[in-house]
Amino acid sequence: EDKVVQSPLSLVVHEGDTVTLNCSYEVTNFRSLLWYKQEKKAPTFLFMLTSSGIEKKSGRLSSILDKKELSSILNITATQTGDSAIYLCAVMTGANNLFFGTGTRLTVIP
Amino acid sequence: GAGVSQSPSNKVTEKGKDVELRCDPISGHTALYWYRQSLGQGLEFLIYFQGNSAPDKSGLPSDRFSAERTGGSVSTLTIQRTQQEDSAVYLCASSFSTGAGNTGELFFGEGSRLTVL
Numbered sequence: 001e002d003k004v005v006q007s008p009l010s011l012v013v014h015e016g017d018t019v020t021l022n023c024s025y026e027v028t029n030f031r032s033l034l035w036y037k038q039e040k041k042a043p044t045f046l047f048m049l050t051s052s053g054i055e056k057k058s059g060r061l062s063s064i065l066d067k068k069e070l071s072s073i074l075n076i077t078a079t080q081t082g083d084s085a086i087y088l089c090a091v092m093t094g095a096n097n098l099f100f101g102t103g104t105r106l107t108v109i110p
Numbered sequence: 111g112a113g114v115s116q117s118p119s120n121k122v123t124e125k126g127k128d129v130e131l132r133c134d135p136i137s138g139h140t141a142l143y144w145y146r147q148s149l150g151q152g153l154e155f156l157i158y159f160q161g162n163s164a165p166d167k168s169g170l171p172s173d174r175f176s177a178e179r180t181g182g183s184v185s186t187l188t189i190q191r192t193q194q195e196d197s198a199v200y201l202c203a204s205s206f207s208t209g210a211g212n213t214g215e216l217f218f219g220e221g222s223r224l225t226v227l
Contacts, residue, residue: 006152034215042114042201042218043153088152096141097166098216102152 002027004101006089012107017079021104023089024071031096033065033072036088038103043088046074079108112136116202116219123192124227131187131222135204142185143205143216144177148198156200159185192226199223 003026013019025033032050036043047056049065049072056063060083063074076083086103093099115134123129135142140161145153155169159179170176174192179185189196200223203216 036216041199041220043216044218045215048215090153095166096160097155097158098143099155100145100153105150 002091002093002099004089004091004099006087006101006104008104009102010105010107012109013079014109015080017108018075018077019079019106021074021076021087021089021106022071023073023101024069025089025091025101026070027091027093027099029094030067031092031094034090034092034098035063035072035074036090036100038086038088039084046087076106079106081108081110084108114202114204114217114219116200116222118222119220120223120225122225122227125194126191128188128190129192129224131189131200131202131224133185133187133202133204133219135183135185135202136206136217137183139204139206139217140182141205142179143203144185144187145201145203146198147201147221153201156187189224192224194226197224197226 005024007022034048035046047063052067060077065072084107086105088100088103090098090100117132142159144156147153157177158166174190177187199221201221203218205216
């Protein structure tokens with residue numbers, strides 16, 4: 001059974017802190033790993049990772065994939081209150097199906 | 111509009127009734143997904159349509175759940191004889207998929223919040 005596990009489930013930090021969110025996966029036919037941010041209703045796309053060791057970066061957010069360890073991390077530096085959201089990790093399989101983890105709820109306190 | 115459209119945005123129904131949730135994907139998107147999100151939980155995969163291929167129904171939780179996609183565009187998720195545990199937000203997403211060219215960037219609708227009393 002394809003499985004995506006995220007940790008921690010929730011995290012509370014102060015503005016300016018740096019956070020690292022974890023995602024591990026077990027899938028039969030891995031194609032890519034994706035990160036989404038969900039603030040209210042619809043998740044929005046952050047990154048897609050297909051190759052190990054190549055960091056994707058967007059502003060204060062960055063992510064990297066480790067195919068040997070079957071995992072990925074999402075880093076957010078200098079956190080702001082606007083970063084408060086649920087961060088979802090998802091894995092796309094060879095059949096183009098997309099399985100999500102349970103998400104990490106990040107709360108950034110002013 | 112240019113995005114994924116879902117209706118209704120909110121639905122309150124009585125236990126045992128049937129409900130239909132509709133999803134209008136972005137024009138030209140060949141892949142369409144339905145997910146369910148219970149309060150405080152992640153996205154639970156329900157069903158996936160890709161072009162004219164047979165849908166992947168492996169995530170449907172019971173035979174009370176079914177979905178159709180007509181003409182490769184609009185999709186309807188039907189829940190028969192609703193139960194209280196069906197209460198959740200049902201999210202639809204679409205993407206432009208050309209098989210190996212799928213970028214994985216799904217565009218989500220705002221969801222349909224279903225409450226079963």
